[in-house]
Amino acid sequence: MNGIVNDVQHKAAPLLTVRHLSVDYISKGERPAHAVEGVSFELNKGEILGLVGESGCGKTTLALSLMRLLPASGQIVSGEIIFGGRDLLGLSEREMRSVRWKEISMIFQGAMNALNPVRPIGDQIGEAIRLHTSISDRNQINRRVGELLDLVGIAAARKDQFPHQYSGGMRQRAMIAMALACSPQVVIADEPTTALDVMIQAQILELLLQLRRDLGLAILFVTHDLGVVAEICDSVLVMYGGVTAEYAGVDTIYNAPRHPYTQELLKAFPDLTRPHERLASIPGYPPRLDALPPGCRFAPRCPTAFDRCYAEPPPIYALGTGHRVSCFLVDD
Numbered sequence: 163m164n165g166i167v168n169d170v171q172h173k174a175a176p177l178l179t180v181r182h183l184s185v186d187y188i189s190k191g192e193r194p195a196h197a198v199e200g201v202s203f204e205l206n207k208g209e210i211l212g213l214v215g216e217s218g219c220g221k222t223t224l225a226l227s228l229m230r231l232l233p234a235s236g237q238i239v240s241g242e243i244i245f246g247g248r249d250l251l252g253l254s255e256r257e258m259r260s261v262r263w264k265e266i267s268m269i270f271q272g273a274m275n276a277l278n279p280v281r282p283i284g285d286q287i288g289e290a291i292r293l294h295t296s297i298s299d300r301n302q303i304n305r306r307v308g309e310l311l312d313l314v315g316i317a318a319a320r321k322d323q324f325p326h327q328y329s330g331g332m333r334q335r336a337m338i339a340m341a342l343a344c345s346p347q348v349v350i351a352d353e354p355t356t357a358l359d360v361m362i363q364a365q366i367l368e369l370l371l372q373l374r375r376d377l378g379l380a381i382l383f384v385t386h387d388l389g390v391v392a393e394i395c396d397s398v399l400v401m402y403g404g405v406t407a408e409y410a411g412v413d414t415i416y417n418a419p420r421h422p423y424t425q426e427l428l429k430a431f432p433d434l435t436r437p438h439e440r441l442a443s444i445p446g447y448p449p450r451l452d453a454l455p456p457g458c459r460f461a462p463r464c465p466t467a468f469d470r471c472y473a474e475p476p477p478i479y480a481l482g483t484g485h486r487v488s489c490f491l492v493d494d
């Protein structure tokens with residue numbers, strides 16, 4: 163949709179390759195919660211990959227594991243995260259510090275509301291520069307703060323203002339500026355537009371597209387909003403209950419989805435060409451991650467489930483170029 167060729171069609175090696183990544187949360191005296199299981203995807207330079215799915219499906223867990231910033235109870239139990247020819251999971255914490263923020267950075271879910279209210283925005287961006295780059299000279303830091311604010315469309319003169327003097331959209335722009343402090347190649351944006359009204363949301367999406375265009379930035383865009391995905395993503399990974407439901411280019415996801423969960427999600431999303439149609443919701447709830455059903459995790463809510471779906475988990479089938487679906491219906 164945005165002219166970037168999706169995953170396996172791409173000739174150059176992907177910037178980031180995630181293979182069979184699984185993450186458990188382990189709390190004392192409780193069964194492990196399998197929050198992410200067997201997830202694989204590729205991210206190319208300049209590509210925007212949407213990571214979508216209902217609340218609790220493991221989007222943030224996946225994002226935090228790429229940064230190796232999971233909370234203590236979160237453990238990566240298997241998989242590979244290949245970046246720059248190395249498996250990040252094999253790096254020591256010290257080695258990881260040369261990747262985190264510098265090569266891969268993240269805009270945390272809800273972080274724009276967690277800015278320190280009593281420190282000017284410019285100071286907070288300056289702090290990120292001081293902590294994560296080799297720049298320590300005050301004037302140089304100030305100059306870089308100005309550059310970063312300019313990059314995200316905020317007048318450098320506003321660096322001395324406090325978060326309450328910024329609108330929501332500006333606070334999110336400031337968070338994006340912070341994520342760009344070390345000129346990373348990949349930015350993970352966890353629900354960056356969720357709390358914003360539609361006009362401001364559109365401006366933030368436009369900013370991300372501009373940064374992709376100007377800096378060649380690759381973006382992992384985490385959202386539960388399929389409308390936003392349609393606007394900016396090149397490819398989409400649909401997760402359900404910690405696993406991959408479907409992974410494909412954005413056109414395929416919207417025009418030829420094969421997983422019943424993707425199809426149901428799309429029905430729950432307004433179509434401007436059919437304004438009088440009632441929006442569907444998906445009855446039921448996602449599975450408990452510490453008591454997963456033996457078969458497909460979506461089977462209890464799936465309108466097309468049959469015996470096999472309740473008996474064994476479906477593998478991930480590869481259909482044509484770059485289209486992967488975890489559903490027995492495509493097994494022919």
Ligand SMILES: Nc1ncnc2c1ncn2[C@@H]1O[C@H](COP(=O)(O)OP(=O)(O)OP(=O)(O)O)[C@@H](O)[C@H]1O
Nearest residue numbers: 187197216217218219220221222223224233235451
């Ligand atoms: N620190 C934690 N300890 C135990 N379980 C956790 C922890 N953090 C998340 N989980 C569980 O892992 C699952 C995935 O959570 P995660 O936050 O990754 O979902 P999400 O897709 O980002 O959801 P949302 O759309 O609400 O942000 C959920 O069931 C959640 O309850």
Ligand SMILES: [Mg+2]
Nearest residue numbers: 221222223271
């Ligand atoms: Mg989340």
